[in-house]
Amino acid sequence: MSEVRPPLEDPRLDYPATQRNREAILAVLREVLPAQGTVLELASGSGQHVAFFASALPQLRWQPSDHDPSVFASIAAWTADLDNVAAPLQIDATSPTWPLGPDLACDAVICANMIHISPWAACLGLLDGVSGCLREAGPLCLYGPFMRGGVHTAPSNEAFDHSLRSRDPSWGVRDLDVVEQAAAQRGLVLDRVFEMPANNLTVVLRRTKR
Numbered sequence: 001m002s003e004v005r006p007p008l009e010d011p012r013l014d015y016p017a018t019q020r021n022r023e024a025i026l027a028v029l030r031e032v033l034p035a036q037g038t039v040l041e042l043a044s045g046s047g048q049h050v051a052f053f054a055s056a057l058p059q060l061r062w063q064p065s066d067h068d069p070s071v072f073a074s075i076a077a078w079t080a081d082l083d084n085v086a087a088p089l090q091i092d093a094t095s096p097t098w099p100l101g102p103d104l105a106c107d108a109v110i111c112a113n114m115i116h117i118s119p120w121a122a123c124l125g126l127l128d129g130v131s132g133c134l135r136e137a138g139p140l141c142l143y144g145p146f147m148r149g150g151v152h153t154a155p156s157n158e159a160f161d162h163s164l165r166s167r168d169p170s171w172g173v174r175d176l177d178v179v180e181q182a183a184a185q186r187g188l189v190l191d192r193v194f195e196m197p198a199n200n201l202t203v204v205l206r207r208t209k210r
């Protein structure tokens with residue numbers, strides 16, 4: 001008698017926004033990432049971004065991560081066919097030490113949609129950690145909504161900011177000037193700002209000489 005197996009549950013999470021913004025982010029990454037090396041992704045979430053970027057840029061090695069291990073099965077499933085993507089690491093941006101080991105100096109770091117959906121300490125922790133692991137001149141790419149000069153750039157971002165703060169008062173859309181200042185204090189200087197669809201930005205900072 002043939003065996004009847006129950007259908008296996010698909011572990012892949014689907015974040016619709018990620019599918020909408022991935023082409024625009026990839027266009028920026030093509031401009032700013034180095035030709036070769038290791039790209040660390042912080043706050044990988046579902047893993048859809050790293051799967052898409054690693055497939056489009058196969059000459060780079062990709063290291064996904066998140067502070068929440070419950071998303072690791074999704075990241076692993078989305079990237080299962082890609083031999084240039086490592087298994088996800090548990091990295092909490094607020095942790096003073098990141099489990100990268102001495103061998104994993106990064107040539108670039110990317111982080112989408114995290115610094116406004118977490119306390120300000122996560123942004124500062126991210127900048128601290130990146131300043132320690134990013135090679136000189138390497139880019140840190142931050143994607144998401146930002147205020148500029150203390151002002152929202154669109155009513156939709158202002159409404160989003162209110163909804164974030166009502167969910168958790170420590171969350172909220174960050175001001176690019178404040179992020180830039182905190183980054184500069186950690187040896188990361190603002191290089192370029194890309195206007196993105198839906199009133200988002202991709203902000204590129206670069207590691208200065210230590």
Ligand SMILES: C[S@@+](CC[C@H](N)C(=O)[O-])C[C@H]1O[C@@H](n2cnc3c(N)ncnc32)[C@H](O)[C@@H]1O
Nearest residue numbers: 018043044045067068092093112113114118122
């Ligand atoms: C809105 S999701 C974005 C996921 C993905 N980057 C994207 O754009 O589709 C925010 C992610 O940030 C992660 N996150 C929140 N706080 C974090 C922290 N302190 N360190 C690392 N990741 C964090 C969450 O677990 C979640 O996966």
